[in-house]
Amino acid sequence: MQALTNRLKHVDRRPMNLWEKIYIPAIVKGMAITFAHMFKKKPTINYPEVKRRFSPVFRGLQILNRDAEGRENCTACGLCAVACPAEAITMEAAERQPGEEHLYREEKYAARYEINMLRCIFCGLCEEACPKDAIYLSETFAPAEFQRKQFVYKKQDLLIPHPINEPEAYKKALGNRAVKNSNN
Amino acid sequence: MFLAIDLLLLLEKLILIIIVVMATLGIAMYATLGERKVAAFMQDRRGPSRAGPGGILQPLADGIKLFFKEEIIPDFSSKWLFVMGPALAMLTAIMSSAIIPWGDHIVIAGKNVPLVIADVNIGILYVFGVVSLGVYGIMFGAWASNNKFSLIGALRAASQIISYELALGITLIALLMVTGTLSLTEMVKQQQSGNWNIIYQPLGFFIFLVCAFAECNRTPFDLPEAENELTGGYHLEYSSMKLGFYLFAEYINMFISSAVMATLYFGGYDVPFLDESLLSPNIAALVGIVALMIKITAFIFFFMWVRWTVPRFRYDQLMNLGWKILLPLALFNMIVTGAVILFLGK
Numbered sequence: 001m002q003a004l005t006n007r008l009k010h011v012d013r014r015p016m017n018l019w020e021k022i023y024i025p026a027i028v029k030g031m032a033i034t035f036a037h038m039f040k041k042k043p044t045i046n047y048p049e050v051k052r053r054f055s056p057v058f059r060g061l062q063i064l065n066r067d068a069e070g071r072e073n074c075t076a077c078g079l080c081a082v083a084c085p086a087e088a089i090t091m092e093a094a095e096r097q098p099g100e101e102h103l104y105r106e107e108k109y110a111a112r113y114e115i116n117m118l119r120c121i122f123c124g125l126c127e128e129a130c131p132k133d134a135i136y137l138s139e140t141f142a143p144a145e146f147q148r149k150q151f152v153y154k155k156q157d158l159l160i161p162h163p164i165n166e167p168e169a170y171k172k173a174l175g176n177r178a179v180k181n182s183n184n
Numbered sequence: 185m186f187l188a189i190d191l192l193l194l195l196e197k198l199i200l201i202i203i204v205v206m207a208t209l210g211i212a213m214y215a216t217l218g219e220r221k222v223a224a225f226m227q228d229r230r231g232p233s234r235a236g237p238g239g240i241l242q243p244l245a246d247g248i249k250l251f252f253k254e255e256i257i258p259d260f261s262s263k264w265l266f267v268m269g270p271a272l273a274m275l276t277a278i279m280s281s282a283i284i285p286w287g288d289h290i291v292i293a294g295k296n297v298p299l300v301i302a303d304v305n306i307g308i309l310y311v312f313g314v315v316s317l318g319v320y321g322i323m324f325g326a327w328a329s330n331n332k333f334s335l336i337g338a339l340r341a342a343s344q345i346i347s348y349e350l351a352l353g354i355t356l357i358a359l360l361m362v363t364g365t366l367s368l369t370e371m372v373k374q375q376q377s378g379n380w381n382i383i384y385q386p387l388g389f390f391i392f393l394v395c396a397f398a399e400c401n402r403t404p405f406d407l408p409e410a411e412n413e414l415t416g417g418y419h420l421e422y423s424s425m426k427l428g429f430y431l432f433a434e435y436i437n438m439f440i441s442s443a444v445m446a447t448l449y450f451g452g453y454d455v456p457f458l459d460e461s462l463l464s465p466n467i468a469a470l471v472g473i474v475a476l477m478i479k480i481t482a483f484i485f486f487f488m489w490v491r492w493t494v495p496r497f498r499y500d501q502l503m504n505l506g507w508k509i510l511l512p513l514a515l516f517n518m519i520v521t522g523a524v525i526l527f528l529g530k
Contacts, residue, residue, distance in 0.1 A: 027494055034493045038225040046233075 073134035076110035083129035088119035212435040250428035269325025270429035277436035329421035337418035341408035347506035348398035354514040372452035442483035
């Protein structure tokens with residue numbers, strides 16, 4: 001029969017010779033292998049203390065962005081919600097009132113913005129859909145909560161810290177995104 | 185006067201018993217950690233490392249966890265035997281430590297204290313008697329569980345121990361022909377002045393080693409607790425510390441059989457190329473204890489090493505090995521040993 005692939009391997013069905021029947025040499029060989037493994041470098045990463053280095057395009061939890069003056073970028077256009085294949089994003093728009101210019105960058109903003117992290121598949125399409133650079137995927141991952149409803153992240157959970165009031169937390173939340181932006 | 189001396193002896197033995205039992209339990213406890221660490225290292229992992237520095241408190245954490253687990257005694261079990269099973273397994277496991285000479289003797293206030301609980305002249309027979317009783321712990325527990333998987337596990341344990349005890353006993357006969365004594369203390373003394381028995385009985389030691397694996401229900405002969413066939417084995421219905429006792433007894437058995445092997449074939453507390461009589465008795469005893477512990481640790485490591493290398497035997501393979509290979513080999517070893525002794529006219 002003609003082989004379909006070149007990975008065909010013939011099984012050796014010859015009866016075992018004496019050396020193989022003794023069985024001890026095979027065991028000794030196996031034990032040498034396991035013993036050698038004791039001194040190999042362990043690939044384990046001690047997770048909470050040590051974290052794996054992510055690639056620059058890693059997609060973790062979403063963050064709602066602010067501009068340099070701390071105003072929310074989001075205009076509640078709904079493009080992210082439309083783009084979302086898991087339908088995890090919900091929002092309600094509201095009009096900016098006079099005197100709120102320091103809070104919202106444009107005339108319209110999201111009064112309610114929720115992402116269900118149990119539905120989210122972290123595909124990053126919301127980030128691609130956003131025309132205002134208002135949402136992006138951070139390097140935070142593996143969220144832990146006690147109840148399912150707590151996984152529906154509200155706007156307060158998603159917003160990035162204020163860049164002027166809390167500059168250090170802002171920088172941390174930004175992660176290597178600052179580097180990413182300067183690259184393109 | 186007679187009574188006073190007797191009381192002193194009683195006290196001395198009592199203290200020795202407490203120390204030996206505690207040490208046995210402690211070593212068995214840390215053997216569980218050792219097992220997990222060895223397994224991890226052989227599989228390129230790190231093993232338990234959270235409880236204490238390097239996971240040093242892991243056995244304590246395991247013990248506490250087992251004590252706090254819910255204790256379930258099934259309705260359909262015979263309760264008396266069900267409780268008796270793990271107790272018996274533990275008891276027989278610890279009992280066999282009585283006749284192993286841990287060191288020569290120490291001198292306290294001008295009195296010689298031999299470091300063996302009972303130097304009986306049939307020492308090695310006592311070990312085999314007690315070890316054979318160990319299977320009752322398994323049988324009782326499994327029978328009382330009233331569960332077919334438990335029972336199959338126990339049947340395997342019983343038939344396995346009976347099959348391998350034969351080869352073990354015959355190997356021992358060859359060894360006894362060489363040493364001419366049944367007392368373990370005597371044997372160590374002989375090996376101290378002469379060569380280790382491994383030199384006279386290499387094949388015998390090998391058979392003994394394989395049988396010891398089977399007697400301890402260790403991999404590759406751990407059929408009584410083959411999880412993938414028996415959903416757990418003979419301790420299937422057990423929970424909480426009763427399960428802990430069964431698992432713990434296995435480690436104690438491993439420790440004891442390591443000690444027996446070290447004593448029978450590797451000179452016990454003898455340090456090679458060192459004349460103990462030159463040292464003061466207390467230091468000599470200390471060195472001896474350390475030497476024995478190193479040998480035992482090496483054996484325990486070997487047990488674990490094999491466990492994480494060799495896959496489990498099939499039941500028919502186990503029986504084939506026991507009856508068709510090890511038994512004839514042991515008989516052959518015995519006959520050759522006898523012939524050589526006769527020929528040399530010792």
